[in-house]
Amino acid sequence: MPRGQPDVLHPLPVRRVRMASDAEPVRDTWPASIPAVRQVLDRGLDLGKLTILVGENGSGKSTLIEAIAMAYGLPGEGGSTGAMHKTYASESPLHDWLTLERGAGASKWGYFLRAETTHGLFTYLHNNPGPVDPEFHALSHGESFLAMLGTRRFRGDGFFVMDEPEAGLSFSAQLALVGTLKALTSDPGSQVLIATHSPVLASIPGAHILQLDENGLRPSAWAELESVINYTSFLKEPRRYLRHVVD
Numbered sequence: 001m002p003r004g005q006p007d008v009l010h011p012l013p014v015r016r017v018r019m020a021s022d023a024e025p026v027r028d029t030w031p032a033s034i035p036a037v038r039q040v041l042d043r044g045l046d047l048g049k050l051t052i053l054v055g056e057n058g059s060g061k062s063t064l065i066e067a068i069a070m071a072y073g074l075p076g077e078g079g080s081t082g083a084m085h086k087t088y089a090s091e092s093p094l095h096d097w098l099t100l101e102r103g104a105g106a107s108k109w110g111y112f113l114r115a116e117t118t119h120g121l122f123t124y125l126h127n128n129p130g131p132v133d134p135e136f137h138a139l140s141h142g143e144s145f146l147a148m149l150g151t152r153r154f155r156g157d158g159f160f161v162m163d164e165p166e167a168g169l170s171f172s173a174q175l176a177l178v179g180t181l182k183a184l185t186s187d188p189g190s191q192v193l194i195a196t197h198s199p200v201l202a203s204i205p206g207a208h209i210l211q212l213d214e215n216g217l218r219p220s221a222w223a224e225l226e227s228v229i230n231y232t233s234f235l236k237e238p239r240r241y242l243r244h245v246v247d
């Protein structure tokens with residue numbers, strides 16, 4: 001299906017993100033001051049089947065992904081649509097400034113997983129378990145994350161949002177995650193949005209990669225990502241980098 005044309009039979013949960021008509025963001029203060037956020041407010045953002053946000057620390061990946069997830073109805077700390085899990089309100093007001101253009105008849109289900117709050121989420125699931133949930137706290141970080149993706153929450157149509165899912169995952173676990181995410185997107189009405197620092201995750205075939213930086217956000221080929229170029233070059237010759245940070 002060409003980008004931008006809605007698939008009438010299998011609509012995506014979120015076709016486009018844009019500023020709400022009644023939003024009044026203060027442009028020079030956070031979060032509207034983040035270039036990528038400002039660009040989304042000014043020009044909107046089309047979301048495809050699988051979108052990956054990549055960028056330096058502080059470039060706005062979490063701010064953007066959290067606001068899109070919350071505008072969809074997902075809890076800012078992670079969980080499913082309709083879950084009430086909340087421990088500390090640290091979210092930006094951005095979700096109130098955004099409107100999502102949803103595919104007509106698309107799934108309303110979704111799940112938000114974020115590395116920094118999985119401990120709290122697993123405590124919530126300990127108290128409110130699904131029918132065949134393992135005791136997530138009894139698994140290692142990587143094991144619990146992959147086990148979570150193996151549950152029914154991540155099957156079928158829906159909007160699946162993940163913030164740095166690679167945290168704590170070994171190389172082979174990240175590779176397994178690539179396979180899991182690719183399989184997840186094979187469901188016709190499923191849609192995935194990820195923020196990551198991992199060149200492994202960013203390599204998922206068919207992903208639309210957006211690089212965030214001081215100029216905003218722009219599409220990028222995997223091989224042209226700064227993280228891919230830096231890791232490739234570091235692994236070839238670590239000393240070229242290390243001499244700048246250690247004596």
Ligand SMILES: Nc1ncnc2c1ncn2[C@@H]1O[C@H](COP(=O)(O)OP(=O)(O)OP(=O)(O)O)[C@@H](O)[C@H]1O
Pocket residue numbers: 030034055056057058059060061062063064090
């Ligand atoms: N509550 C807040 N008040 C003011 N500024 C904030 C707040 N939370 C985050 N920021 C700033 O917003 C900017 C973007 O942060 P964000 O967490 O979205 O970046 P990121 O790209 O996800 O970074 P990382 O890769 O480190 O997770 C950062 O400069 C951060 O300091």
